Amino acid sequence: MKSSQEIAYYFILSLLSASFVILCLVLVIFCRKKPVESEESLTGPKISAQGYPLTDIDDATDGFNHRRIIGSGRLGTVYAAVLASDQKPVAVKRIHPSLVLSNTCFGFSSILKTLSLAQHPNIVPIIGFSQAPGERIIVMEFVSAVSLDYYLHENSDGASSVLNWSQRLRIAAGAARGLEYLHEGMAPNIVHGCFKASNVLLDDKFCARVSDYGISSLAPNEKRGLLGYVDDEYWRNGRGEPCKESDVYGFGVVLLELLTGRRAEEGLLLRWALPLIKETRFSELLDLRLVMPSNMRTIIRLAKVALACVGNSRKSRPSMIQVAAILNNLEVEVCVR
Missing domain, CATH: 3.30.200.20 (Phosphorylase Kinase; domain 1)
Structure with a gap:
């Protein structure tokens, strides 16, 4: 017959053996290599043109x-x-x-x-x-045959068809998201190169869709249609050199067009509008076809974003991530009202 000491010894030994087995099972479970999900399985396959x-x-x-x-x-x-x-x-x-x-x-x-x-x-x-x-x-x-440029500057259907302030804010926010995606959501990043009102198409729900991105290299020396939408540095070496900062500048010009209802006019819009924004003379700045909004906070914020995009040097300009974040917040606020 085994002594009490021997019984205790075998009892402890069995506990240690069981613990060791459990530890091994835990290690097997947690250390087992999990299958790696490919990018395609997470986002769906992308098919090229x-x-x-x-x-x-x-x-x-x-x-x-x-x-x-x-x-x-x-x-x-x-x-x-x-x-x-x-x-x-x-x-x-x-x-x-x-x-x-x-x-x-x-x-x-x-x-x-x-x-x-x-x-x-x-x-x-x-x-x-x-x-x-x-x-x-x-x-x-095919999205639409109608661009933001048409709605702002060529639409002759009367005052009832003029984009209201809420629509203009939603268009600005949507265009900002599209440009932000091209700049940061694609690898390699895509520089638009010619961001302007005629390259923002509006579908039947007035959702902004950015077009003609990434193909400015097809006409590197062509200034027609670009003057007023790109900064001076764009032509620094005698030919177009698009970059994210020049896209931000163009976006700022489009914001000014949304605020004023006026064309870019090869830079004349900036020279006229920026002093008015700095001096908060919004009654002179805003599109005269529309009634002044009762709550000016959103409009003032839009004007300040436009000023930051076009009134600063390239190093001091906001990124499209920052611009889109501000406009998204403003869009949410307007929808909640």
């Missing part, structure tokens, strides 16, 4: 029929089109032949495939492209 034969684009635009033209700018002419493959309405930008022949379209397909990975509610997605001798085509999702 599709290449289309030029014959498909020609069919979709009825031979680039002038009746399908919905816009024209420094880079090209935009057509409303329908792709035969899926009967999907699209916007087709045909790059000006002079730009194609000047070799500025080198690496066109690679640029478009990279830009097409950008997906955000406040940008216009690029879904395809086409290239042939003398031709470079960009195929985009």
Whole structure:
């Protein structure tokens, strides 16, 4: 018969053995390598732009029929089109032949495939492209044929169709989110290069969608359509050198257009508006087509953001992260009222 000391010894030994087994099980559970979730499994796969034969684009635009033209700018002419493959309405930008022949379209397909990975509610997605001798085509999702520039400066439907202050704030906040995404949400980051009111499209719910981003390199020396929307440093070396800071400057100019209802006029708007903001002479600054808002806090804040974007040097300008955060907060406040 075992002594009490032996019984105690075997009891302790069994406890130690059980503890060791439990410890091993714990280590196995916690140290087991977990499967790594890929970025695609978390956000969904991103599909780059599709290449289309030029014959498909020609069919979709009825031979680039002038009746399908919905816009024209420094880079090209935009057509409303329908792709035969899926009967999907699209916007087709045909790059000006002079730009194609000047070799500025080198690496066109690679640029478009990279830009097409950008997906955000406040940008216009690029879904395809086409290239042939003398031709470079960009195929985009069709959002609207109407831009912010049209609503502010060309709309002749009367006072009832003028954007109100609430709509203007929502448009500013949406455009800020789109530009912030391009600057910080994409890798590599995308510099717009030509941010202006005509490159902010408005859908049927007046949601702002930023278009024509990342393709300013196709016309590096073309000043037409850019003067007034970029800072002096942009042309420092004789050709356009877009950067995030120049985009912020352009955004500030668009804010001034929203506040005043006036065009940029190649820099004249800034020279007229900035002294009024600094001297808080808002009755002279604000769009005369609209009634002065009863609560001026939001308008004053917008004006100060515009001033920070265009009135400071590049080093002192806010980032689009900061700008978007301020405008998002203002948008929430307006919605709560």
